[in-house]
Amino acid sequence: MAYNQEVFAAAQQTLEERRAAAEGRANALRSRMIARYPRVAQLEAEMAASTREITKAVLAGGDIDAVIADVRARNESAQAELARLLHEAGEAADNFAPQYTCSVCGDTGYTDHGVCDCLHRLLADNAAKRLGQSSGMKLTSLDEMDLSFYKEQLPMKRLLDFCRDYGEHFAADSDSLLLFGPTGVGKTHVSLALAKIAAEKGFTVVYGPAQQLLSRLEREHFGKAEGDTAALLTEAELLVLDDLGTELNAPFYQTALYDIINARLLTERPTIISTNLSPAELQGRYGVQIASRILGTYLPLPFKGDDIRQQKLERRLRGL
Ligand SMILES: [Zn+2]
Structure with missing residues (x-):
């Protein structure tokens, strides 16, 4: 996936912070230990000297095996003494060395084989977050849903x-959801709440109004803007397409939508779509190819009721 410079810089910054924090913690522990046990500094010096002894022995060409065995034994005894002192001080022996967030690359973002998975994830997360922020939508919570606005409260509660259960157990291979029903009955609220739960669990989540995401994709596709929207929409661990059906009915959007839905289906990545269109209207608007994929594989969640914004307004007018 190609990322822009700002996304890259933000990821590098995070890695640097992680590295500095891990090394800072280890250095602080080392200083505390040396202040309390000056012997710790001696042990460190002994361990460093043993490495030099091996180099010297190799260069001198003597009985290298014997030197190595001897040095290793002394090294182990110094390590054991250090571990004893750490234990005595009530410190975990592992913390004497920097405990990096990613033990594979030591928070550098790179391994011998190239870019580390942790950097890939940081880049995707940063790019998804920026995209979400640019949507102007605010992530919200399921607890803020007010059932008193629904005439049929029981089905809505269910x-x-x-x-709630879906969010709690959200995983990279969770089911896709189709939230459908009239305007203003909480579909966007619920889908953004699920986006928030998944993001808090550490998944890469892309969300936004379908119209906005598709138009961004179009501008990038035709070189009018730079970005990574195409990759994000297919590769995010959760994609939330809000208000599908309000975008322009243009051939480019239809094709793009098909590509996204199909790619995500093939890679079993969950998608949450909210729409005012009924299943029959979905088929009329998008044709069998797209509609059958959505209707055949997404779990349908019907939302019923009267426009909550309208009800809130009426309540306010009545002074409630
Ligand atoms: Zn790493």
């Missing part, structure tokens, strides 16, 4: 319970 639906929310299902969503």
Whole structure:
């Protein structure tokens, strides 16, 4: 995936902070230990000297095996003494060395084989976050849903319970969801709440109004803007497409939508779509190819009720 410079710089910055924090903690522990046990500094010097002894022996061409065995034994005894002192001080022996967030690359972002998985993930997360922020949508919580706005509270409660459970158990291979129903009955609220839960669990989440994401994709596709939207929409661990059906009915959007939905289906990545369109209208608008994929594989969650914004306004007017 190609990322822009800002995304890259932000990821590098995070790695640097992680590295500095891990090394800072180890250095602080070392200083505490040396202040309390001056012997620790001696042990460190002995261990460093033993490495030099091996180099010297190799260069001198003597009985290298014997030197190595001897040096290793002394090294082990110094290590053991250091571990004893750390234990006595109530410190975990592992913390004497920097404990990096990523033990594979030591928070450098690179291994001998190239870019480390941790840097890949940071880049995807940063890019997804920037995209989410640019949507102007605010992530919210399921607890803020007010059931008193629904005439049929029981089905809505069941639906929310299902969503709560879905969020709690969200995984990279969770089911895709289709939230459908009239305007203003909480579909966007629920889908953004699920986006928030997944993001808090550490998944890469891309969310936004379908119209906005598709138009961004179009501008990038035709070279009018730079970005990584195409990759993000297919590779995010959760994609939330809000208000599908309000975007322009243009051939480019249809094709792009098909590509995204199909790619995510093939790689079993969950997608949450909210729409005012009924399943029949989805088929009318997007044709069998797209509609059958959505209707055949997404779990349908029907939202019913009257426009909550309208009800809130009425309540306010009545002075409630
Ligand atoms: Zn790493």
